Amino acid sequence: MFKLDKRLESDTILVKELESFQVRLMNARQFFWIVLIPNKPNLTELSDLNIHERNYLMNFAIDLGKFIKSSEKYDKVNIGMLGNVVSQLHLHIVLRKRNDAAWPGPVWGWELTTNLDQEIKQKRSKLITKFLE
Amino acid sequence: MFKLDKRLESDTILVKELESFQVRLMNARQFFWIVLIPNKPNLTELSDLNIHERNYLMNFAIDLGKFIKSSEKYDKVNIGMLGNVVSQLHLHIVLRKRNDAAWPGPVWGWELTTNLDQEIKQKRSKLITKFLE
Numbered sequence: 159m160f161k162l163d164k165r166l167e168s169d170t171i172l173v174k175e176l177e178s179f180q181v182r183l184m185n186a187r188q189f190f191w192i193v194l195i196p197n198k199p200n201l202t203e204l205s206d207l208n209i210h211e212r213n214y215l216m217n218f219a220i221d222l223g224k225f226i227k228s229s230e231k232y233d234k235v236n237i238g239m240l241g242n243v244v245s246q247l248h249l250h251i252v253l254r255k256r257n258d259a260a261w262p263g264p265v266w267g268w269e270l271t272t273n274l275d276q277e278i279k280q281k282r283s284k285l286i287t288k289f290l291e
Numbered sequence: 292m293f294k295l296d297k298r299l300e301s302d303t304i305l306v307k308e309l310e311s312f313q314v315r316l317m318n319a320r321q322f323f324w325i326v327l328i329p330n331k332p333n334l335t336e337l338s339d340l341n342i343h344e345r346n347y348l349m350n351f352a353i354d355l356g357k358f359i360k361s362s363e364k365y366d367k368v369n370i371g372m373l374g375n376v377v378s379q380l381h382l383h384i385v386l387r388k389r390n391d392a393a394w395p396g397p398v399w400g401w402e403l404t405t406n407l408d409q410e411i412k413q414k415r416s417k418l419i420t421k422f423l424e
Binding site: 202203204205209212213216217220221223224227234235236237238239240241242243245254261262263264266267 | 349353354
């Protein structure tokens with residue numbers, strides 16, 4: 159049985175449950191930061207997914223990042239799979255702007271101080287939902 | 292015409308030129324850090340690759356990371372596409388250990404102070420070459 163890691167659960171907000179993964183928003187105002195979490199149990203590395211699952215997940219991430227970047231005029235898409243803190247497999251898509259707080263460094267390890275407010279949360283969720291339509 | 296970015300060229304060492312991308316080693320002793328650089332001109336995002344190129348590149352990265360992790364008993368594979376500093380599309384594969392200098396943070400943004408010596412360079416290159424056989 160798949161069980162969402164507690165840290166991922168508390169740091170993120172569910173936007174959509176798809177067949178093979180959850181689409182979640184990092185609860186952070188500073189960055190438009192999406193987390194995809196495959197819903198099979200006992201996954202740690204991308205190599206734990208079969209080739210079809212990998213390709214589907216990666217292309218979803220790439221296409222979603224592209225859609226938001228062009229819709230909202232971001233400067234760069236960052237995609238990463240780290241898992242050093244939370245071992246449950248998850249994929250980060252982070253939309254970056256040249257004037258964001260962490261630029262040009264990575265957002266991972268960055269201190270997230272401000273949660274999403276309702277307005278930004280709805281705006282970001284809506285854009286993701288639009289991509290899914 | 293593809294032309295390798297000067298920063299990537301100076302920070303990394305060519306291990307193998309494949310048909311669609313270069314396999315390079317970050318010239319850093321601290322981390323076993325591989326950089327894949329697709330050799331088509333004007334690429335910035337993964338979404339600039341067609342779906343076959345993306346899938347091939349990503350699966351190569353995932354499988355190479357898995358091979359090295361299990362061969363050398365690393366604890367985690369980190370894969371990332373950032374491009375905030377160097378815009379030319381490149382993909383990072385970083386083998387991580389729980390006791391490495393940056394753990395559990397990302398290696399991106401980390402100050403790399405020591406270049407590869409001949410012995411480590413050859414050892415890492417050899418392992419990559421073994422994967423390619």
